[in-house]
Amino acid sequence: MNNKSIIYIATxxxxxxxxxxxxxxxxxxxxxxxxxxxxxITxxxxxxxxITxxxxxxxxxxxxxxxxxxxxxxxxxxxxxxxxxxxxKVVGVTDYDHYPYNFTAWIAAGNMTSVGGFSTPNKETIASxxxxxxxxxxxxxxxxxxxxxxxxxxxVLNPNNVTGVLQDISxxxxxxxxxxxxxxxVDTINNQISAxxxxxxxxNETKPLVYYEVWNDPLMSAGSTSFINDVIxxxxxxxIFGNETQQYPTVSSETxxxxxxxxxxxxxxxxxxxxxxxxxxxxxVKARPGWNAIxxxxxxxxVVVDGDLFAExxxxxxxxxxxxxxxxxxDLFNSTT
Numbered sequence: 001m002n003n004k005s006i007i008y009i010a011t012x013x014x015x016x017x018x019x020x021x022x023x024x025x026x027x028x029x030x031x032x033x034x035x036x037x038x039x040x041i042t043x044x045x046x047x048x049x050x051i052t053x054x055x056x057x058x059x060x061x062x063x064x065x066x067x068x069x070x071x072x073x074x075x076x077x078x079x080x081x082x083x084x085x086x087x088x089k090v091v092g093v094t095d096y097d098h099y100p101y102n103f104t105a106w107i108a109a110g111n112m113t114s115v116g117g118f119s120t121p122n123k124e125t126i127a128s129x130x131x132x133x134x135x136x137x138x139x140x141x142x143x144x145x146x147x148x149x150x151x152x153x154x155x156v157l158n159p160n161n162v163t164g165v166l167q168d169i170s171x172x173x174x175x176x177x178x179x180x181x182x183x184x185x186v187d188t189i190n191n192q193i194s195a196x197x198x199x200x201x202x203x204n205e206t207k208p209l210v211y212y213e214v215w216n217d218p219l220m221s222a223g224s225t226s227f228i229n230d231v232i233x234x235x236x237x238x239x240i241f242g243n244e245t246q247q248y249p250t251v252s253s254e255t256x257x258x259x260x261x262x263x264x265x266x267x268x269x270x271x272x273x274x275x276x277x278x279x280x281x282x283x284x285v286k287a288r289p290g291w292n293a294i295x296x297x298x299x300x301x302x303v304v305v306d307g308d309l310f311a312e313x314x315x316x317x318x319x320x321x322x323x324x325x326x327x328x329x330x331d332l333f334n335s336t337t
Contacts, residue, residue: 093113136154213265221249
């Protein structure tokens with residue numbers, strides 16, 4: 001074999017060795033990158049499955065997995081879960097849940113379980129449903145302590161204004177793995193409210209004084225720390241009891257007459273739809289002693305609103321503001337009282 005042949009063969013061997021080394025190096029880096037990417041995904045999943053949540057009472061709850069069995073102890077909470085697309089995880093609701101579906105029929109058909117009354121949930125029933133998340137309100141505080149001591153994860157939702165309602169929607173979204181749906185819902189509600197407030201601001205009309213009746217024996221209304229007060233304000237009204245620090249203060253008939261509201265809002269009975277509400281009738285309200293001197297009575301602006309809608313601090317909060325604005329500004333919103 002001559003020298004040229006030897007040099008040629010040696011060159012081929014060197015090229016092959018270099019190519020092999022390059023191939024091994026490339027594959028090593030590719031495998032390492034893939035492994036690193038997989039590790040990142042694993043770490044992200046672990047982070048998503050370990051969620052720290054702070055509820056409206058400041059209680060910290062840690063979830064290690066997305067809940068699959070949810071119990072709601074309030075109609076407003078139920079509405080939030082269904083509105084963000086996590087309703088298929090709800091296994092228990094109260095006897096007062098009527099929206100967005102006929103839950104009474106579902107319960108009768110065995111497709112949903114009742115856990116009892118709004119403020120009197122049945123703990124044995126709750127235990128039988130094996131929930132991994134319970135959504136409560138401040139009304140349930142005594143039961144919440146017991147449920148947490150039994151090892152259940154409980155979030156208490158108790159918003160005192162519209163912003164709080166939207167924050168609760170986001171909170172439930174995080175808790176149920178429906179963050180994107182919750183964000184989209186909050187954006188929709190904000191846009192709805194912005195359109196209403198902009199229309200009222202452009203009209204530049206005098207804001208009416210408003211009395212909202214929560215109960216009549218004794219008379220109760222909405223104070224500054226209630227979400228209903230914020231609904232009235234955002235709808236362009238002035239709550240005559242907006243300076244009261246209690247959520248739902250007891251008030252007197254004489255004070256209402258003295259404050260002379262331009263609009264009176266009376267809710268229908270959410271507990272017994274179709275039946276006479278707690279105040280009787282509009283005519284009975286107008287006939288209360290001294291109330292014939294109130295502007296709202298004199299001008300026939302005693303307005304009946306949907307009690308089921310106005311009692312719930314949930315995803316229909318924009319609809320509440322819309323209904324209130326129509327009562328306050330019927331001409332502006334092409335509505336009648």
